[in-house]
Amino acid sequence: MNILIIGLGVIGSTYGFLFKQAGHHVEHYLRDGSHKKGIKQLSVSLLDGRMSAEGIQTEGQYDIALCSKKRYDLIFVSVAQGKISSVMQEIRKEQFEGTLLICCNLWLDRATLDRMMQGYHYILGFPVAGGRLESGGDSIPSQAKLDACVFDHFMLENVCSAKITNGTDVCQLFASCHIQLEQPHDMIEWIALHMAINAAVITVAGAAIGINDSAQAAHRLMNSTTLLTIVIKTVRETTKIVASRGINLKPYRNELWMFRLPARLSAYFMKHMFARNHLTRRIMELHSNLEDLRYICESVYREGKENHVSAPIFYCHVEQLTAKL
Numbered sequence: 560m561n562i563l564i565i566g567l568g569v570i571g572s573t574y575g576f577l578f579k580q581a582g583h584h585v586e587h588y589l590r591d592g593s594h595k596k597g598i599k600q601l602s603v604s605l606l607d608g609r610m611s612a613e614g615i616q617t618e619g620q621y622d623i624a625l626c627s628k629k630r631y632d633l634i635f636v637s638v639a640q641g642k643i644s645s646v647m648q649e650i651r652k653e654q655f656e657g658t659l660l661i662c663c664n665l666w667l668d669r670a671t672l673d674r675m676m677q678g679y680h681y682i683l684g685f686p687v688a689g690g691r692l693e694s695g696g697d698s699i700p701s702q703a704k705l706d707a708c709v710f711d712h713f714m715l716e717n718v719c720s721a722k723i724t725n726g727t728d729v730c731q732l733f734a735s736c737h738i739q740l741e742q743p744h745d746m747i748e749w750i751a752l753h754m755a756i757n758a759a760v761i762t763v764a765g766a767a768i769g770i771n772d773s774a775q776a777a778h779r780l781m782n783s784t785t786l787l788t789i790v791i792k793t794v795r796e797t798t799k800i801v802a803s804r805g806i807n808l809k810p811y812r813n814e815l816w817m818f819r820l821p822a823r824l825s826a827y828f829m830k831h832m833f834a835r836n837h838l839t840r841r842i843m844e845l846h847s848n849l850e851d852l853r854y855i856c857e858s859v860y861r862e863g864k865e866n867h868v869s870a871p872i873f874y875c876h877v878e879q880l881t882a883k884l
Contacts, residue, residue, distance in 0.1 A: 639851035716746035744810035787826035796870035
């Protein structure tokens with residue numbers, strides 16, 4: 560496939576690297592004036608979970624090709640901080656054509672998203688990967704380092720319900736990279752639920768430890784049964800906020816069963832999981848985009864307040880975290 564990645568962020572670069580390894584043609588679009596436009600190559604350190612549940616540490620180089628045309632088979636969009644609207648303006652301005660794969664945090668309903676995407680065929684996905692991107696600095700402005708991890712699956716809405724014309728090709732793209740596809744009951748709802756769970760984790764860690772050093776905060780959280788117990792109780796509140804949007808949580812029992820157990824027992828299971836699963840620990844430690852973390856928390860907080868949802872633990876932690884930022 561001919562693929563355009565919007566930007567040069569962690570998620571787009573990680574999957575772009577994998578797509579290119581699988582033999583696809585991958586280019587990146589960077590706005591004029593972007594401080595990343597001079598980057599020609601990424602040094603990639605990847606904890607690869609596609610062939611091993613523990614992950615295999617690999618190293619590689621990713622040569623960046625900038626966009627050279629207007630028509631692509633797939634345009635991969637992963638942006639932080641809810642900036643999808645401004646990205647769509649940029650895509651229209653550049654007159655790019657192709658199926659859009661939107662894979663980022665979205666606190667929107669389907670009607671609002673459809674209006675944003677008007678004129679484009681699109682499908683929603685969500686990456687199961689994470690990492691950080693560090694520039695080479697003034698000494699090596701043309702290079703940067705990508706430290707990332709990737710799991711063996713990717714969340715993708717049903718290609719038939721998305722009504723895209725090349726759904727089979729999109730599925731085959733991920734198959735060529737040895738990545739399985741998982742289809743939630745409803746992708747918009749699943750993303751909202753995922754954000755709500757993350758908001759609970761972020762606020763508890765941030766209020767108790769601080770998130771300026773997100774790796775250290777994640778490390779301490781994953782090793783503390785006390786903090787994980789608070790996370791469980793907070794997730795119960797944030798999922799009520801999701802339900803206040805009119806979302807039926809019954810189809811998501813598999814995602815929520817752990818949070819329905821006694822909080823201390825759930826915390827024990829979570830701590831045990833983090834101790835055994837190196838990939839999960841790594842993705843927690845590498846998630847360091849503070850503005851995106853803030854967007855997640857503020858979106859859930861605002862919805863809860865507007866809908867008059869009782870969530871005292873969550874609200875208190877958000878306010879404590881905000882005071883630290």
